[in-house]
Amino acid sequence: MYGVTFDLDAHRRELLAHCYRMTGSVTDAEDLVQETMLRAWRARDDFDPGRASLRTWLYRIATNVCLTALERRVRRPLPSGLAGATFDPDTTLVRSPEVPWLQPIPDAMITDPASIVASRGSVRLALVAALQHLSARQRAVLLLRDVLAWPAAEVASLLGTSVAAVNSLLQRARTQVADVSEDTIAETPEQRGVLDRFAAAFENSDAALLSRLLAEEVTLEMPPHSTWFAGHHAVSTFLGRVVRTGSWRLLPTRANGQPAFASYLDGHEHGITVISLTEARIDRVVAFQDPDLFRRFDFGPH
Numbered sequence: 001m002y003g004v005t006f007d008l009d010a011h012r013r014e015l016l017a018h019c020y021r022m023t024g025s026v027t028d029a030e031d032l033v034q035e036t037m038l039r040a041w042r043a044r045d046d047f048d049p050g051r052a053s054l055r056t057w058l059y060r061i062a063t064n065v066c067l068t069a070l071e072r073r074v075r076r077p078l079p080s081g082l083a084g085a086t087f088d089p090d091t092t093l094v095r096s097p098e099v100p101w102l103q104p105i106p107d108a109m110i111t112d113p114a115s116i117v118a119s120r121g122s123v124r125l126a127l128v129a130a131l132q133h134l135s136a137r138q139r140a141v142l143l144l145r146d147v148l149a150w151p152a153a154e155v156a157s158l159l160g161t162s163v164a165a166v167n168s169l170l171q172r173a174r175t176q177v178a179d180v181s182e183d184t185i186a187e188t189p190e191q192r193g194v195l196d197r198f199a200a201a202f203e204n205s206d207a208a209l210l211s212r213l214l215a216e217e218v219t220l221e222m223p224p225h226s227t228w229f230a231g232h233h234a235v236s237t238f239l240g241r242v243v244r245t246g247s248w249r250l251l252p253t254r255a256n257g258q259p260a261f262a263s264y265l266d267g268h269e270h271g272i273t274v275i276s277l278t279e280a281r282i283d284r285v286v287a288f289q290d291p292d293l294f295r296r297f298d299f300g301p302h
Contacts, residue, residue, distance in 0.1 A: 007054075008037050008040055008041065008058070009037075011054070011055055011058050012033060012037070013109065013110050014110070015033050015036060015058060015059070015062050016029050016030065016033050016109060016110055017105075017110035017122070017123055018059065018062055018063070018066075018143065018148075019032040019033055019036075019062055019065075019066055020105050020110070020123065020128070021122065021123060021127075021128055021131060021139070021143055021147070022063070022066040022070065022131075022136070022139055022140065022143065023066060023069070023070065023073070023076070024075070024076035024102040024103065024128055024129070024131070024132045025076055025100070025102075025103050026103045026104075026105050026109070026296060027103070028069065028073070029105075032062065032065050032066055032069055033062065035065050036058065036061050036062040036065050039061050039065065040057070040058055040061055043061075056154075059144075059148065060158050063140050063144065063158060064158070066136070066140070067136050067137070067140060070136040070139075071136070073100075074100060075132040075133065076100050076101060076102040076103070076132050077099070077101070077102060077129065077132055077133075078101070078102050078125075078129045078221050078223065078228075078286065079221045079222070079223060079225065079226050079227065079228040080129075080219065080221055080228055081129060081132065081133060082099070082226055083226060083228075085219065085228055085229060085230035085231075085234075086227060086228070086229055086230070086234065087229070087230060087231050087233070087234045088234060089229065089233065089234045089235075089237035089238040089241075091227060091229075092227075093222070093225045093227045094225060094226050094227045095224055095225050095226075096224055096225065096226040097224045099223075099224065099226065101223040101224055101288075102125075102128065102129055102132060102223070103288070103293070104125065104255040104256055104260070104272055104274050104286075104288055104293065105123060105255060105256055105296075106253065106254070106255055106296055106297045106298075107253075107254040107255060107256075107257060108254075108297075108298070109296070110123060121257050122143075122147045122257075123256050123257050124256050124257050124258060125255070125256040125258060125274050125276070125286060126180045126276070126284070127177065127180050128256065130176070130177040130180045131143075131177065133176060134173050134176060134177070137159060137169060138169050138172060138173040138176075139173070140155075140158075140159065141155055141159070141166055141169040141170050141173060142169075142170060142173040142174065142177070144158070145166070145170050146170075146174070152166045152167060152170075187259060187277065190280050191277050191279075191280060194213055194277060194280055194281070194282065195252070195259050195275065195277075197209060197213055198210070198213055198250075198261075198275070198282060199250040199252070199261060201213065201243060202243050202248040202250050202263070203248050203249060203250060205243050205244050205248075206243065207236075207239070207240030207241075207243055207244065210236065210239055210240060210243060211232075211236040211240065213281065213282050214232055214235055214236050214239075214281060214282050214283075215232070215278055215281035215282060215283040216231070216232045217230070217231065217232075217283060218230075218231070218232055218235045218236075218281075218282060218283050218284065218285070219235065219283070219284050219285070220234075220235045220238065220239065220284075220285045220286075220287070221284075221285070221286045221287070222286075222287045222288075222289055223286075223288055223289065223290070224289065224290070225289070235285070239285075245265070246265050246266040247265070247266050247267070248263060248264065248265055249263070249264040249267075250262070250263050250264075250273075251263075251264075251299065253272070253297050253299070255272060255274050255297070256274060258274055258275060258276060259274075259275045259277070260272055260273060260274045260275060261273045261275070262294060262297055262299040263287070268291075269291040269294045269299070270289065270291065271287050271288050271289040271290060271291070271293065272287075272288045272290070272293045272294070272297060273285060273286065273287040273288070274286045274287075274288070
């Protein structure tokens, strides 16, 4: 090992972010990082710091581990990736627990290089959801080139292909994710006020306040329900009923580099809600109705 310090754990959190982007699953990402560490430790005598840094070497292993895993797994969508929206707030919800849904990831679990998080929001929910519609190799190319800023030749070497093929994969991948909207990474004081009022609207059963906080083109998704709503009328009407269903408590957290809430209904764990804002309005609400997520976000019974 040429006397190099072989500190694998120093890279664990950013590798978790990488595997999460590739798979859309926190559970799978943790398993894949563990497999990466195991392979790296077994091959530690082959590591040559004269050819690549330890970080680069680990990313090569992690990417190959993800590509192998994705050969056997279906993609993880959000409801908007499966069917069109409904604009009717009276539509009956369809629950689809059999779908392996995209999972949110707590900010506290991952550490990316600060410049990458600040400039590209590389784990934001809309982007990770869009990545799931790419082929596994397209995902790898887009992440290695646009997030990690690897040279095309290095990506080609990892994938066993040509630079021309990498550039072609990158162009197609960029085209497919080009319409992904920019979610807020750091909120302004005004936007933080919107988030505070969003929580207050639920806790005070204030449907009128909630309606005023929503953008005209707002969308609402609620995995594991495949039904999702679009437009101010549908979303505000539906959520207006939800806030009156019982006693709500919303506790702030962060997921995917975005503001989020852990929600409790009548004292019971209900779900993790990830919020996107445009200027001073909420334009996307993704409410993951899975109480099991509370442990990952370090929330318990309330």
